[in-house]
Structure formats: C-alpha cells, structure tokens
Amino acid sequence: MQKELHKWLIDVGEKDSARIISDCSIDLLYVDTLFEMSSDRTTDLMDAQIGVPGKYYPKLSTHFQKETEVIESQLMEVATALGMHIRGISWNPKIDNENDSKLKISIVARQAIFDEITLNKISWSGRLEEPNFLNRIFDLSKMPSNDSRYDNAFDDIHKHRIMNYDWEDDWVFTDRRFNLLHCEEEIFLKFLSLIVNPVARTDDESVNQLIEIYNRNLEASDIEYYEKSKIAGKTIYGYRETHIEEASSINNEVKQRKLALVVGCNQYEFGGSLQNPLNDAIAVKQNLESLGFDVMSAENATLKELKIIIDDFGVELEKYDVGLFYFAGHGVQVKGLNYLIPVDANLKNERTVEYDCVQVDRILSHMENAKTSVNVLILDACRDNPFERNWGRSLTQRGFAVMDAPKGSLIAYSTSPGKTASDGEGQNGLYTGELISEIKTANLTVTQLFQKVRKAVMEKSNEAQIPWESTSLTADFYFNHTARSIF
Incomplete structure (x- = not known):
C-alpha cells in the first residue's frame, strides 16, 4: 500500500x-x-x-x-x-529493525498473480487435493471451519471442494482464514512456491507459465523465482530478492561525495622536460570528472603552488567521502622518504630535497585528518630523475620507497619499489595510458582495476615495468558501478 x-x-x-x-x-x-x-x-x-x-x-x-x-x-x-x-x-x-524482512509485495501484485492463475484456468493445487496442499503451509486442524457442521478448516474444505465441489476454483485467494492478499510476504511466497513444486505439478509447460507470471508481477517488488535445486530430475524453485544489493551499492556511490587533486609536471626549470605528464594529468582529470569526482588540478606547479593546493585539497576533503590524489612527473626517495619534485626545484644534492620538494606524507596526513572512507593515491612519478646524476647514489635507491597505506587507503605506484617507469612514446605514459583505458570499466573494484593495469603494463614492457600497490582498504570501491542483471 x-x-x-x-x-x-x-x-x-x-x-x-x-x-x-x-x-x-x-x-x-x-x-x-x-x-x-x-x-x-x-x-x-x-x-x-x-x-x-x-x-x-x-x-x-x-x-x-x-x-x-x-x-x-x-x-x-x-x-x-x-x-x-x-x-x-x-x-x-516507526522503529527500524535491521532484522526485519525487506520483502514487500503490494496487494496489487498479489491480486494480479491470482487473477492470471484464475483467467488461465490453472489449478493452484495441481496434483494435490486442496486440503492436503494447504496443510503443507497452514495447520488446518487449528483453523476454524466456515461450515458449522465441522470443527476445523480441513474437514470444511474437504467437504466443499472434494465431496461436493460447490466452491469456486479461486476460493482460496479470498478466504480470510488464509488472508493471502494481506498475509506476511513469506507465507505468500511459500504458497506460490508450492504451486510450482514437483509434488503438486510435473507439467513443465504450466510450471514455466507460472514462473513467468510470478516474475513479471513481482519485478516491481525486487523478487524473482529461480531454479534452486532439483529432486528426482525435477526443478525446485526458490525465491530471492533481486537488485537490492546492487541498488544499495549504487545508491552508496551516488551519495558518496568524491574529490580529487590531479597534478602534472613536465616543464622542469633545472631538470629538462618530460613528454607525457601534462597529457596524463589532463586525461585523468577528464575521466574522473566524467565519473562524478569534483576535481582540483595544477599544471607545472612550483614548490609554493604545490604546497598550497595540497593544503587546500586537505581542507576541502573534510567535506567529502572519497579522496583521490594523482601526480605525474618527477619523484624521488631520500632515506626511505618519498618526495614529489615541483618544476622550480634545483636539487644539487640530496640535502636540498626536503627543502625544495613536497613529501608524499603531506598528502597522506591530510587524507587521514579528513576521515574520508576511501582514499586513493596514484603516483606516476618514478621516471628517470635527472638530478640524481650528480648525487653519486646507488641505483638501488632509485624510484619510490614502499609506504604503508593508512586505513581505508590504496597507494598505487607506476612501478615496483626502487625501479623507474617509462615516460612512454605515445600521447600518454605507459602506466597512465593503461589506467585511463580501464578506469571506466563497469563494476571493477579499485583493486581489480589496478590488477588489470599491472597485467597490461607488464605485457607491454616485457615485464621491465611492474606497477605496485599498497592497500589497507576495508571495503570495495568502484570508479564506475552499474546495476548488473542476475536473470
């Protein structure tokens, strides 16, 4: 109602x-x-x-x-x-009880099913005598008789439907003892299940007809009958809720407010230029906006600009449920700490890194303080670093160091720890090119997404570049979540 x-x-x-x-x-x-x-x-x-x-x-x-x-x-x-x-x-x-059944079937849907059974002249009890059929769901011995000559419903029904046959065939649908138009949903669905159970009906054609009637009229109630099991080669039909889990997930996605900060740096004043980071950042920004993110962005940011926009991002993130940070450009690790290199950095030695660069922990700190439910950090910043040539450092120190992902976070690196990534030869870098080709794929969890990206990058680089993730996500997150039919 x-x-x-x-x-x-x-x-x-x-x-x-x-x-x-x-x-x-x-x-x-x-x-x-x-x-x-x-x-x-x-x-x-x-x-x-x-x-x-x-x-x-x-x-x-x-x-x-x-x-x-x-x-x-x-x-x-x-x-x-x-x-x-x-x-x-x-x-x-109204006191909501999480244990209450979610099944709700309207009177209109119930009546429509009963009307179709009646109009198609389908015997609801099938091979079973009607008292025996109903006794499988109700205890007829404890239900009243409408005929004063009998003490209970079983004898009453037996008299008028087996012996005299003087009630209409659809009498049970309106008999107030069973109250099928208004009874609990579980009882109503059990009644329908018994109608198509092999003990009552073995004719596949009529069973299929009934299942079609059920599912068409129950679709609005998010309920369907399906093949649950078999007995003696015959199908046992059960009922289940449909779309509820998917709808819930989708609604959660709709309700989630998502904020991203996308940064691309390719014109380095003292370190030359890179081919793709700016293209990569623009492509990621466009894809995220199409997926419902609000996006802040910066191109070729100086140290001051990069710190300001990261801090602004941290303040805004407190209003959101999901946070994402993407950086394409040069990055470096020093003494186990990871740094993003702004375009005005002049790194003559390792000591200047902490003054002229932005530590990645700055972003992670903002994400933790914002208490967002999901945070994703994507770092396509492990390209060959021109500043390292004069530092005399070991090749084992190149690339990024592994960081522990805070609770509810995923950190994605374009290559494995201590390694460098390809800037690519096309419009986009190898890693980001694969990321943007997969990010809109429907119903991929974020971890499945990065697994697909890793596999593609490894294949195209002959395993010279292996993307890496560190995660402590406590729930699935989808960039593009759509309803999937289970029929």
Missing part, C-alpha cells in the same frame, strides 16, 4: 505528503468482509497503521498537520480503488 499511495500522491501533485510517506511504512490489518446486498461484491474492511520515523513523528500535529490530512484522505481513495475500505488510521512511531 505504501508504494501505491506514494505514487498516487505524486500523481495528484502532493509532493510534500509523498516525501513524508516515502519514509513511512503502512500496515493493513484485516477486520471483516463487507457484503453488498444487491450484488455478490465484497469489500475488505481494514485498519491502517502508519509507521512514522522520528524526524517526522514529534511534529505531525504541528509542522506536518496539512500533510497528514492529505495522506489520510488519499489513503482512503487508494484503498477504495483497490477494493478495500479503511475503518481507521493510526499514526505510530
């Missing part, structure tokens, strides 16, 4: 009331069946209980009085359209 009412309120232009009811729950309690004297028509008399979350409940009689009146009047209208009459409406605090 909640879905039907929410849609109706939107259709009639009551958006404020629709917003409130979207967060509420509606339970219908069966009271009685009303019979029209002049016809065979019946109407179910119901009580409605509306569960209201705490953000609305204390203000119902003050701030939301108009909206509650609209909801009550339109609930009556929707109920009438569905063949019910609401006797009373109560508003109650």
Whole structure:
C-alpha cells in the first residue's frame, strides 16, 4: 500500500505528503468482509497503521498537520480503488529493525498473480487435493471451519471442494482464514512456491507459465523465482530478492561525495622536460570528472603552488567521502622518504630535497585528518630523475620507497619499489595510458582495476615495468558501478 499511495500522491501533485510517506511504512490489518446486498461484491474492511520515523513523528500535529490530512484522505481513495475500505488510521512511531524482512509485495501484485492463475484456468493445487496442499503451509486442524457442521478448516474444505465441489476454483485467494492478499510476504511466497513444486505439478509447460507470471508481477517488488535445486530430475524453485544489493551499492556511490587533486609536471626549470605528464594529468582529470569526482588540478606547479593546493585539497576533503590524489612527473626517495619534485626545484644534492620538494606524507596526513572512507593515491612519478646524476647514489635507491597505506587507503605506484617507469612514446605514459583505458570499466573494484593495469603494463614492457600497490582498504570501491542483471 505504501508504494501505491506514494505514487498516487505524486500523481495528484502532493509532493510534500509523498516525501513524508516515502519514509513511512503502512500496515493493513484485516477486520471483516463487507457484503453488498444487491450484488455478490465484497469489500475488505481494514485498519491502517502508519509507521512514522522520528524526524517526522514529534511534529505531525504541528509542522506536518496539512500533510497528514492529505495522506489520510488519499489513503482512503487508494484503498477504495483497490477494493478495500479503511475503518481507521493510526499514526505510530516507526522503529527500524535491521532484522526485519525487506520483502514487500503490494496487494496489487498479489491480486494480479491470482487473477492470471484464475483467467488461465490453472489449478493452484495441481496434483494435490486442496486440503492436503494447504496443510503443507497452514495447520488446518487449528483453523476454524466456515461450515458449522465441522470443527476445523480441513474437514470444511474437504467437504466443499472434494465431496461436493460447490466452491469456486479461486476460493482460496479470498478466504480470510488464509488472508493471502494481506498475509506476511513469506507465507505468500511459500504458497506460490508450492504451486510450482514437483509434488503438486510435473507439467513443465504450466510450471514455466507460472514462473513467468510470478516474475513479471513481482519485478516491481525486487523478487524473482529461480531454479534452486532439483529432486528426482525435477526443478525446485526458490525465491530471492533481486537488485537490492546492487541498488544499495549504487545508491552508496551516488551519495558518496568524491574529490580529487590531479597534478602534472613536465616543464622542469633545472631538470629538462618530460613528454607525457601534462597529457596524463589532463586525461585523468577528464575521466574522473566524467565519473562524478569534483576535481582540483595544477599544471607545472612550483614548490609554493604545490604546497598550497595540497593544503587546500586537505581542507576541502573534510567535506567529502572519497579522496583521490594523482601526480605525474618527477619523484624521488631520500632515506626511505618519498618526495614529489615541483618544476622550480634545483636539487644539487640530496640535502636540498626536503627543502625544495613536497613529501608524499603531506598528502597522506591530510587524507587521514579528513576521515574520508576511501582514499586513493596514484603516483606516476618514478621516471628517470635527472638530478640524481650528480648525487653519486646507488641505483638501488632509485624510484619510490614502499609506504604503508593508512586505513581505508590504496597507494598505487607506476612501478615496483626502487625501479623507474617509462615516460612512454605515445600521447600518454605507459602506466597512465593503461589506467585511463580501464578506469571506466563497469563494476571493477579499485583493486581489480589496478590488477588489470599491472597485467597490461607488464605485457607491454616485457615485464621491465611492474606497477605496485599498497592497500589497507576495508571495503570495495568502484570508479564506475552499474546495476548488473542476475536473470
């Protein structure tokens, strides 16, 4: 009922009331069946209980009085359209329970399934006698009889459906003892499952027809029937929720605010020029923006400019859920510490590095302070460093040193520790070229993404360049997460 009412309120232009009811729950309690004297028509008399979350409940009689009146009047209208009459409406605090079933099947969907079974003249009990069929789900011996001659439902049903056969074939769909239009979802789904169970039905054609009816009408409820197992060569169908996990993940992606800082340095005043870092940075920026990131960027940043934008990034990051830093250019390690080299650095010896460069830990510190849930650091900065030629240092000190990734972080290096990376011969560097070719691939976790990049770089460099990651991620992160069909 909640879905039907929410849609109706939107259709009639009551958006404020629709917003409130979207967060509420509606339970219908069966009271009685009303019979029209002049016809065979019946109407179910119901009580409605509306569960209201705490953000609305204390203000119902003050701030939301108009909206509650609209909801009550339109609930009556929707109920009438569905063949019910609401006797009373109560508003109650809604306490969410994570253990509650997520399954919600509307009366409209239930009725549509029953109508199709009836119109197609499909026997719902199949090979089983109806009392025996129902006894597999309900204890008929403890349910009342509608015939005063009998003590329980089993004898009552046996008399009128087996011996006399004087009830309509679709009697069970409206019998208030079973309340199939309003019962708990689990009972309703078990009833449908038994209809297509091999003990009741062995005709594959009718089973397939029923499964098609079920799934078409339950699609809006995110429920499907599927082949669960087999017994004696016959299929046992089970039901499951569909799309909920995917939808949840997608919604989380939508809700996540993502901020990136992208830096490319290729025109070094004292170290010559590089071919691709600026192209790489521009390409990464464009790809991240298309994937929903807000992107800060800097091109050929000086020491002062690089420090300022990193600190600005750290301040802004506190407003976001996901942080990403990308750097393409020259980098160096000194005494186990990693540094990014700005374009105005003049590194005559190792001692000047800490004064003329930016330590990578500066970015990591900002990410930790921002308390973002996911942080990604991508360093395509292990190219041959022209400043090292006059330092007299060992080749084993080249490239970056391994850094421990803080909790919730992934640090990606364009090559393995102590090694240098190729600047590439095309428009982009080898590493970033593979990264931007894969980053939009749907439904890759960030770790799967970098695995694919590593494999491609290794193949194209004949394993001379092996990308590397250090990670302490505690949950999956996707650059491009889309719904995947499970049918």
